[in-house]
Amino acid sequence: xxxxxxxxxxxxxxxxxxxxxxxxxxxxxxxxxxxxxxxxxxxxxxxxxxxxxxxxxxxxxxxxxxxxxxxxxxxxxxxxxxxxxxxxxxxxxxxxxxxxxxxxxxxxxxxxxxxxxxxxxxxxxxxxxxxxxxxxxxxxxxxxxxxxxxxxxxxxxxxxxxxxxxxxxxxxxxxxxxxxxxxxxxxxxxxxxxxxxxxxxxxxxxxxxxxxxxxxxxxxxxxxxxxxxxxxxxxxxxxxxxxxxxxxxxxxxxxxxxxxxxxxxxxxxxxxxxxxxxxxxxxxxxxxxxxxxxxxxxxxxxxxxxxxxxxxxxxxxxxxxxxxxxxxxxxxxxxxxxxxxxxxxxxxxxxxxxxxxxxxxxxxxxxxxxxxxxxxxxxxxxxxxxxxxxxxxxxxxxxxxxxxxxxxxxxxxxxxxxxxxxxxxxxxxxxxxxxxxxxxxxxxxxxxxxxxxxxxxxxxxxxxxxxxxxxxxxxxxxxxxxxxxxxxxxxxxxxxxxxxxxxxxxxxxxxxxxxxxxxxxxxxxxxxxxxxxxxxx
Amino acid sequence: xxxxxxxxxxxxxxxxxxxxxxxxxxxxxxxxxxxxxxxxxxxxxxxxxxxxxxxxxxxxxxxxxxxxxxxxxxxxxxxxxxxxxxxxxxxxxxxxxxxxxxxxxxxxxxxxxxxxxxxxxxxxxxxxxxxxxxxxxxxxxxxxxxxxxxxxxxxxxxxxxxxxxxxxxxxxxxxxxxxxxxxxxxxxxxxxxxxxxxxxxxxxxxxxxxxxxxxxxxxxxxxxxxxxxxxxxxxxxxxxxxxxxxxxxxxxxxxxxxxxxxxxxxxxxxxxxxxxxxxxxxxxxxxxxxxxxxxxxxxxxxxxxxxxxxxxxxxxxxxxxxxxxxxxxxxxxxxxxxxxxxxxxxxxxxxxxxxxxxxxxxxxxxxxxxxxxxxxxxxxxxxxxxxxxxxxxxxxxxxxxxxxxxxxxxxxxxxxxxxxxxxxxxxxxxxxxxxxxxxxxxxxxxxxx
Numbered sequence: 001x002x003x004x005x006x007x008x009x010x011x012x013x014x015x016x017x018x019x020x021x022x023x024x025x026x027x028x029x030x031x032x033x034x035x036x037x038x039x040x041x042x043x044x045x046x047x048x049x050x051x052x053x054x055x056x057x058x059x060x061x062x063x064x065x066x067x068x069x070x071x072x073x074x075x076x077x078x079x080x081x082x083x084x085x086x087x088x089x090x091x092x093x094x095x096x097x098x099x100x101x102x103x104x105x106x107x108x109x110x111x112x113x114x115x116x117x118x119x120x121x122x123x124x125x126x127x128x129x130x131x132x133x134x135x136x137x138x139x140x141x142x143x144x145x146x147x148x149x150x151x152x153x154x155x156x157x158x159x160x161x162x163x164x165x166x167x168x169x170x171x172x173x174x175x176x177x178x179x180x181x182x183x184x185x186x187x188x189x190x191x192x193x194x195x196x197x198x199x200x201x202x203x204x205x206x207x208x209x210x211x212x213x214x215x216x217x218x219x220x221x222x223x224x225x226x227x228x229x230x231x232x233x234x235x236x237x238x239x240x241x242x243x244x245x246x247x248x249x250x251x252x253x254x255x256x257x258x259x260x261x262x263x264x265x266x267x268x269x270x271x272x273x274x275x276x277x278x279x280x281x282x283x284x285x286x287x288x289x290x291x292x293x294x295x296x297x298x299x300x301x302x303x304x305x306x307x308x309x310x311x312x313x314x315x316x317x318x319x320x321x322x323x324x325x326x327x328x329x330x331x332x333x334x335x336x337x338x339x340x341x342x343x344x345x346x347x348x349x350x351x352x353x354x355x356x357x358x359x360x361x362x363x364x365x366x367x368x369x370x371x372x373x374x375x376x377x378x379x380x381x382x383x384x385x386x387x388x389x390x391x392x393x394x395x396x397x398x399x400x401x402x403x404x405x406x407x408x409x410x411x412x413x414x415x416x417x418x419x420x421x422x423x424x425x426x427x428x429x430x431x432x433x434x435x436x437x438x439x440x441x442x443x444x445x446x447x448x449x450x451x452x453x454x455x456x457x458x459x460x461x462x463x464x465x466x467x468x469x470x471x472x473x474x475x476x477x478x479x480x481x482x483x484x485x486x487x488x489x490x491x492x493x494x495x496x497x498x499x500x501x502x503x504x505x506x507x508x509x510x511x512x513x514x515x516x517x518x519x520x521x522x523x524x525x526x527x528x529x530x531x532x533x534x535x536x537x
Numbered sequence: 538x539x540x541x542x543x544x545x546x547x548x549x550x551x552x553x554x555x556x557x558x559x560x561x562x563x564x565x566x567x568x569x570x571x572x573x574x575x576x577x578x579x580x581x582x583x584x585x586x587x588x589x590x591x592x593x594x595x596x597x598x599x600x601x602x603x604x605x606x607x608x609x610x611x612x613x614x615x616x617x618x619x620x621x622x623x624x625x626x627x628x629x630x631x632x633x634x635x636x637x638x639x640x641x642x643x644x645x646x647x648x649x650x651x652x653x654x655x656x657x658x659x660x661x662x663x664x665x666x667x668x669x670x671x672x673x674x675x676x677x678x679x680x681x682x683x684x685x686x687x688x689x690x691x692x693x694x695x696x697x698x699x700x701x702x703x704x705x706x707x708x709x710x711x712x713x714x715x716x717x718x719x720x721x722x723x724x725x726x727x728x729x730x731x732x733x734x735x736x737x738x739x740x741x742x743x744x745x746x747x748x749x750x751x752x753x754x755x756x757x758x759x760x761x762x763x764x765x766x767x768x769x770x771x772x773x774x775x776x777x778x779x780x781x782x783x784x785x786x787x788x789x790x791x792x793x794x795x796x797x798x799x800x801x802x803x804x805x806x807x808x809x810x811x812x813x814x815x816x817x818x819x820x821x822x823x824x825x826x827x828x829x830x831x832x833x834x835x836x837x838x839x840x841x842x843x844x845x846x847x848x849x850x851x852x853x854x855x856x857x858x859x860x861x862x863x864x865x866x867x868x869x870x871x872x873x874x875x876x877x878x879x880x881x882x883x884x885x886x887x888x889x890x891x892x893x894x895x896x897x898x899x900x901x902x903x904x905x906x907x908x909x910x911x912x913x914x915x916x917x918x919x920x921x922x923x924x925x926x927x928x929x930x931x932x933x934x935x936x937x938x939x940x941x942x943x944x945x946x947x948x949x950x951x952x953x954x955x956x957x958x959x960x961x962x963x964x965x966x967x968x969x970x971x972x973x974x975x976x977x978x979x980x981x982x983x984x985x986x
Contacts, residue, residue, distance in 0.1 A: 166766045169763070169764065169765065169766050169769070170765055170766065172763035173761045173762075173763045173764055173765040173768070174761070175761065175762070175763075180763075198706060198737075198740075199729075199733065199734075199737050202736050202737045202739070202740035203740065205737075205740040205741065205743075205744050206739060206740035206741075206742075206743035206744060207743070208743075208744055208759075208765045208767065208768070211765075211766060212705035212706065212744075212767070213704070213705065213707075214704070214705075214706075214707035215706055215707025215708075215729070216707070245654075361605070361606050362606070365608075392749050392750030392757070393750055393751065394670050394750055394751065394876070395669070395670060395671075395672045395673050395751060396669075396672065400750075404752070405750070405751070405752055407754060
């Protein structure tokens with residue numbers, strides 16, 4: 001069983017497995033939290049391999065869901081720990097640690113293959129790591145830092161006195177009035193602060209949460225977790241790239257029959273339907289340029305509809321700024337508009353301001369670029385809600401998430417134009433006001449379709465997919481019944497798989513296939529699984 | 538007299554009447570400061586020093602925009618000579634500078650998919666500020682427009698960035714350049730800046746980002762009740778810029794609609810009405826601003842007195858007083874705080890137009906700006922390619938032997954600014970770094986006897 005985990009290692013001891021653990025490694029194994037620099041020892045049964053990974057995925061997906069619901073990292077602490085306790089507990093401390101390490105390395109394998117998967121895994125793993133670090137006692141934190149050789153030195157007294165006023169100002173700017181006045185009075189010990197190169201705490205720098213002077217960031221003890229997460233993130237990010245290369249070159253071909261299907265299905269079914277690849281979903285060509293005005297009215301989420309039909313939008317002004325063209329164009333690609341049709345669509349819409357040659361010169365490249373036919377030929381994926389919410393339209397730009405950017409009045413008017421039921425308009429406006437933009441979108445969806453949206457909206461293309469599923473709901477349910485979906489574990493697997501068994505998947509076949517995948521080796525009837533899945537490595 | 542002169546020479550062309558693209562060949566061969574550009578971008582790796590990296594410059598991506606808006610990416614050159622020859626030969630209407638990759642970008646195909654891959658290794662940290670992003674707060678014009686009245690917005694941006702980059706981040710090799718039409722680019726060239734990851738770049742961009750776009754009709758600002766030291770420093774500068782230059786020159790409080798937009802930043806209707814009452818007999822922007830400040834501060838004082846009286850009654854009135862005062866900060870920052878194009882700064886492989894390019898529409902040269910004289914910079918007086926060629930023409934006899942021809946034109950001042958504000962110091966550091974490397978190598982024990 002050596003090979004698969006080797007591929008996931010950072011590369012410290014890639015092949016030799018039975019060397020004596022160093023004293024550092026021994027110290028590390030005593031601490032509950034891991035930087036995952038050491039590979040797990042011993043053999044792992046395929047069955048365990050997948051079960052551990054599924055449990056960890058449940059935690060990570062739970063963290064992702066919290067963020068979708070609008071929780072900020074500092075508000076998730078308790079919930080994240082709860083999730084971890086629920087899914088990752090084990091009979092003994094050793095077993096618990098082993099499960100933690102093994103599941104982490106398996107997910108490295110499963111989520112190393114594309115940039116999007118890597119980004120997702122890094123984001124959730126860092127949030128988990130931060131929460132677990134914060135949960136430790138100060139003495140444990142200290143032991144962890146020493147065991148992992150994280151060289152953070154507390155500030156000396158003279159250095160501290162020099163910047164004390166500024167540190168107080170920063171604390172005040174963060175709303176920490178007590179900490180600020182304690183600093184002003186001199187009631188804070190100097191070794192409560194660390195001085196590190198600003199590169200090590202990008203999140204604190206970006207949020208203006210630290211005092212910066214001449215390239216150094218002054219980090220308080222409360223902010224230690226950021227300091228520790230950074231090397232964790234850097235190491236994980238680097239390791240995933242190495243793993244991807246090794247996986248493609250060595251492991252995947254060797255393991256084509258055994259591990260590859262397990263690993264690949266782990267990532268696929270988990271994130272739900274893969275909206276990034278219309279080809280895989282088989283929807284390419286199901287939409288043509290002429291369908292779009294109708295589809296805008298019927299099935300587009302507000303962010304897309306309002307970029308198309310409004311006095312300021314594409315159809316009326318015949319123009320969208322670059323960011324808008326990206327957001328809208330990639331969405332169209334995601335619902336299955338092929339390149340030729342996309343060119344036809346944009347050419348027609350923009351004709352009054354960019355006729356003939358002007359379009360070819362200024363915009364054609366852009367459309368082809370979105371489809372991976374120009375420049376570095378990257379096949380761009382449709383934007384997720386997080387990305388859309390995160391973008392901030394400037395003057396004259398109409399992209400972004402309307403639930404965030406519109407005033408209450410314009411939001412109300414826009415939703416009415418979209419023919420959303422009045423009660424749901426109110427609900428959507430209230431959710432938007434409270435900062436729950438995706439819940440607002442789900443409410444609008446419900447108000448438009450007159451039924452409940454169980455999955456939540458975290459991808460505008462999903463909002464579109466919802467509509468399709470609606471018309472085929474009956475068929476979907478029949479198929480699931482025929483597939484003999486057992487309760488218990490399979491239900492849990494489907495729930496864990498996000499949209500797996502729920503009504504709003506792109507089509508019944510995909511859902512069934514995903515369920516079968518999910519049932520693969522950890523389903524209730526191991527006998528029916530292929531024999532080689534039972535083999536121990 | 539001038540007629541005589543013009544008639545006497547065989548080259549009686551007035552370049553100001555010629556299309557920009559037609560002048561580019563002459564521009565690249567006679568006026569473009571190839572040597573300075575190469576000295577900058579080689580960072581000492583010019584092959585002369587034994588410790589320098591001879592492949593460094595060759596691994597840098599250039600992107601040419603050729604006539605007809607054709608992008609040609611992944612161009613690279615062995616050295617300054619090869620770059621100069623390519624510019625003269627192909628006359629790009631725009632040159633973009635990309636990152637330094639792990640391998641020569643022209644040969645990227647051979648590495649893509651191999652174990653080594655093809656990826657950017659380093660790149661200057663860059664910022665792009667564009668006046669079009671200020672269209673809601675300038676009254677003198679929109680979109681491509683730029684004039685002396687809206688330039689103070691750019692000057693303020695330069696000041697804020699320059700102070701933050703140097704004092705907070707400790708960068709030393711920073712220069713600013715006019716982008717040719719309606720904005721400013723900033724290049725940070727310290728080794729530490731060049732090696733930043735995308736995440737760290739995003740963090741720095743966010744550190745400077747106070748303006749977070751438009752939301753519900755007003756600018757959304759990331760400002761807290763109490764200021765971070767960097768914001769306090771910026772606000773001090775911006776308040777002065779706002780009151781001395783921007784408010785009077787943009788006449789922000791005279792037009793009814795504009796004035797209402799300013800009032801929208803005040804925390805409640807009562808104070809808005811109070812301000813409007815005081816405005817009834819005042820019409821100038823400056824006196825109206827004074828009235829607004831007075832009204833807000835009086836109200837804030839009153840709230841704070843109320844807070845002190847109500848001992849133990851909670852902090853609500855004092856907080857309200859603070860929020861009242863913050864409204865002034867909101868207005869000043871909404872109208873003046875630098876609005877960065879964040880995407881440009883966030884990614885290592887984002888292309889950015891090179892300094893000393895010529896804007897194809899205006900013919901203006903992208904000249905460096907001395908941040909110490911940012912307020913005095915006049916975008917209307919920037920030298921144009923036509924003007925420079927005219928100067929060159931009329932001085933043709935007077936050029937000093939062996940000197941670059943542009944020495945006789947206004948390009949001379951532009952290059953001097955580039956050297957004085959940036960290049961000379963960079964080169965001194967690069968040289969010292971190479972000498973240090975050589976010294977260390979000499980001190981190391983060697984196996985070769």
